Amino acid sequence: MGKMIRLYTRQNDKTLRQLERDGRIINHRAYVEMHFGDIAPLFMESYDWFTKEAAKMLPKPEDVHAPIWCSISKDNCLKPIPGTVVYVLEVPEDKVIYFDDVKWDYVLNRIYLPNNDKDAAAYKKHLKEIGVSNSFEFFEGRYKGMYPEEVAKIRESWKRAFRIDKWTIFNVCGNIWEIRKEWVRKIVHPGEEIPDDTDLIEG
Template sequence: MGQDTVRLYTRQNDKTLLPLKRQGRIINQRIYVEMHFGDIAPLFLESYDWFTKEAARRVPKPGDVKAPIWCSISAENCLKPIDGTVVYVLEVPKEKVIYFDEAKWDYVLNRIYLPKDEQDAASYREHLKLLGISNGFEFFEGRYKGMYPEEERRIVESWKRVFEIDNWTIFNVCGNIWEIMEAYVQKIVYPGEDLEGLKY
């Protein structure tokens, strides 16, 4: 592993093997997100679109890419290959990786305020209480939808903290990329093969 690259692991549908072979690259399609989430996709797609826009400010996005590819920073925390999938072991230039905290991502997915710390969380709870609101989940969907635009702005602004990593572990840190280039692929792990043995 070179000093200018990082090792990433990502499980993908085995149908991605074809574009890798034919075009020399794999990119994520928005339709995959829709298929993955089914009926609840529209809500999640808003979060993914926000993430895509913010991530592109940090690492420039190729014009034809609509969503990032999610990667683990360790073999240990990568989803294992199951039928219909493979795991790509990648060596990616450092400047191409968008690091973020996956635990914080849940706040974005649930469309709620992402506090800076415990003190900020307590202040925000107090703030909601003063507004007479008990449930911070309902600003984007539900009874408060469209009623508190300034609160919506505050929540969306807070999501940028997803890119601030306070506690760096293999379990909460992800490293997303815009594309898998053939040159990045060090190994392809198929179902039944040992991924753990790939720890470096």
């Protein structure tokens, strides 16, 4: 057996029935849309991009249409609140795609993700030279549809979200395509403590 990775993820407690019925939990695009409500149209393009790019690195099951994101430490995991549970998982390392949650904000906001500080300064200068104040305007602002080459450049930059430059429990997240029943080490309900990262959990 390969290396196992401890992950933590808070999910709606309705997933408990899915886990019992199917032996696995998968996410659906509609669930993500429901989570965001009225602002969903602003963010779904970014989530769809993430799903497509992540699937190139780790093929997803055909019935999966959205990712499941996990914390790599209990110290950066959302605590269970009413209507939710936290799944403590041990997942095979080859089933996890790591990404930088700080960089993800650039994707979510549909702006250029610079390679480094020098690149950020150069891109800022580039925008000024073409008279654009914010690269988001290429997607939703007054320049929408006018600069396809700029949109392509921004989309290409987003791939850097999968590059981990600095590994901390607060910026690194793990993406998985499903939660299999055999990966669940503990289910934490509201009011219960999430076990520490190094705790041995009886299966």
